[in-house]
Amino acid sequence: MTDPIPLRACAYVRVSTKRQAEHETSLNEQETGIARSAAERGYEIVETYIEAGKSGMTDRRPALQRMIADACARPQRYDAVFVYNFSRFFRDEYECEGYRRKLEKAGVKLISATQDVGEGPHARLIRSIFTSLDAASSEINAEQVKVVMSANAEAGFHNGSAPPLGYRTYVAERRGKKDKKKLEIDPAELPLVELIFRLYLEGDGTSEPLGIGSMVKWLRERGYTHRSQHFHTGLIYAILTRETYAGRHYYGCRDSRTGKVRPRDQWIEVRVPAILSEESFQAVQQRLKARNPHITAPRSHTSPVLLSGLGRCGCNGCTSTMMLMTGKGGRYRYYACSNRRKKGDLSCGGNNVPMDQVDDAVVSALEHRLFQPGRLKALLGEMLDASDVADADRRKRLAVLRTEETEVNASIRALFMMVESGATTPDDPFLKERLATLKLRLSSIGEEMAALERQIGARGGRITPEKVERFAAAMRTKLRDTDDMQVRRRYVRAFVGEVVMSRKRIIIRGPNRALELAAAGDMPADDKVRTFMGNWRTRLDSNQWPLPSEGKAGNERRQPQANEKH
Incomplete structure (x- = not known):
């Protein structure tokens, strides 16, 4: 008699801290226990x-996601x-049960x-008890660690994160086996920090004060790096x-789990040696505020x-925004890839195209290929259908949506009742995620x-051929015959x-969607324009007809593949 063929299984092992991972003690224990139990x-x-x-409170774990994908x-x-215990899989009961x-x-x-x-x-009941206890234990431990680290920061010590550029840590005192560290100025990095602030306030001695983008270019051209990493605008x-x-220096500015900035009164201030005087620092902040585009209007006029x-x-798979670039003292204008302007990245070939040619091509496409009555009738054919049969179908769909709207509202009320009864707390991440999902669906409904309702409504609000x-x-006139660039821009x-x-x-x-709403009523006499999002492309939306320039060769209808218009 032959032995039965064993069932195939994989093992998932996890430790929460880098220190545990380096010593590998917990990992080896988990693997040994799993092998014995299997x-x-x-x-x-x-496979292991x-x-x-990695923390067990989140599913943002590469090995976990790879294991789930392989298993499914x-x-x-x-x-x-196989896991050593359920806390190694998840320390959150909702995530554990979902996966x-x-x-x-x-x-x-x-x-x-x-x-x-x-x-x-x-x-399931027993498993939920285990995972609930694990989650509670994790939260208690996190709260205890938070209290200890906050007390450490209040005493003026550094909590172990990478020090800011220009600073380094040193052991200020030893308590038992613990080294208590503080920040001090790093002489090797101090000149670079002083250079950055001098460039912003004064320039390099041969130029005016540099903006952030110009500073990034200046530093990159001269080989300066931030601890072996290239500078970029966000870092500056x-x-x-x-x-x-x-x-x-401040500790506890962000919630470590959510990444959200805490209120400033919850930050813990730690006094450190200053590199700048208070006057110089405030001068930098005032200049930043003055150059903020949300405060200083862009020079669009x-x-x-x-x-x-x-x-x-x-070009070459790049999807960066295109920015204004000028030449010959502003006589020539181009749309240029922002990667080239901001980072000096030429991987897309340094794409830049003449602005006048692009603007004219876009306006011409709208004028001759979109805003023609025949083209619009094809695109809006469904909206032009005002028959009783179409209205009946719309009323059925409307009834279904109203029922769903009632159900979604009931679900939202149930969540708030759970908070009122104490079954959950307002800061429960599962509650927040579920509430956001329901509100998004309610908005879509x-x-x-x-x-x-607009389509079923009064006949006067319907889209008609006239x-x-x-x-x-009206649209062709607005795009070509209007001298005010701002008006043209809003219509485009x-x-x-x-x-x-x-x-x-x-x-x-x-x-x-914009075509539907704009064509449903008379065009306004003023320059106000509705803005919406949707899609129009020949044969790749509700319109399956070819362009006039394609002739009979394009008469075969094709299925939608992408929301583009060449």
Whole structure:
């Protein structure tokens, strides 16, 4: 009689800290315990996934995601996933149960080597008790660590994160086996910090004070780096606004789990040696504030850019924004890839295209290929259908949406009732995520209901062939015969969502929804323009007809593949 073939399984082991991962003690113990338990249950461990230094409170773990993907793949690779205990899998009961069900649907069991919950309906209850205790234990430990580290910061000590540029740590005192560290100025990095602030306030001696973008270029051209990393605009801004350089270092500015900035009154101030005087630091802050585009209006009246905010680079897979670049003292204007302007990155070939040619091509495409009555009738054919049959279908859909709206509102009320009854807390991450999902769905339902009600409403609000012709004529006039660039820009932005540019072609993506709403009523006499998002492209939306320039060769209808218009 031959021995039965063992079932295939994988092992998942995890430690929470880098120190545990370096010593590998906990990892080895987990692997040994899992191998012993798997053999007793008739499983063979064919793969081990190791997660070193990752928290069990989140699913942002590379080894975990790789293991889940492999376990749920077809054909089936494993019959079970073994963990040393459920806390190694997750320290959050919601996440643990969600991923366990995902494995279960794939026909894969989740087995703990040290916590046998058995089979049947009682197993989920026992498992939830274990994971709830693990989550509570983790939160208690986190709170204790927070108290200790806050006390350490209040005493003037550094808590172990990488010191800011220009500083280093030193052992101020020893308490038992613990080294208590503080920040001091690093003589090797001090000149670089002083240089950055001098460039921003005074320039390099041969120039005016440099802006952040110019400073990045200046530092890169001369080979300066931030601890072996290239400078970029975000890093320079962070250095210029860091109060540490004025002698005030802060601990606890952000919540370590959510990443959100805490209120300033919760920050803990740690006094450190100052690199800048308070007067110099405040001068930098005032200059930053004065140059803030949200405070100082952009010079659009002297430097009009028709496609501002719409342009994207289309060379070599680059998707960066396109910015204004001038030549010959402003006589020539180009749309240039922002990677080239901000970072000096030429991987896309340093893409830049003449602004006048692009602007004219976009306006011409709107005028001759979109705002023609025949083209608009094809695009808005569904909206032109005012028959009783179409209205009946819309009313049915509206009834379904109203029912769903009632259910979503009831779910939202139930969540708030859970908070009121004490079943959960307002800062519960699962509650926040679920509430955000429900509110997003409620907003989508409201938008769709409004569109249906508008289509079913009074006949005067319907899109008619006469309105389409009047709308097309008005739009052609606004795009060509208006001298005010700002008015033209608003009309272009109303119907164009993105313009992808390269030296060889231009791709325009734009909104079907804007066409529907604008054509549904008479064009306003003033210059106000609605802005919406959607899609229009020949044959790749509701319109399946070819362009006039394509002739009979394009008469075959094709299925939508992308929301683009060449």
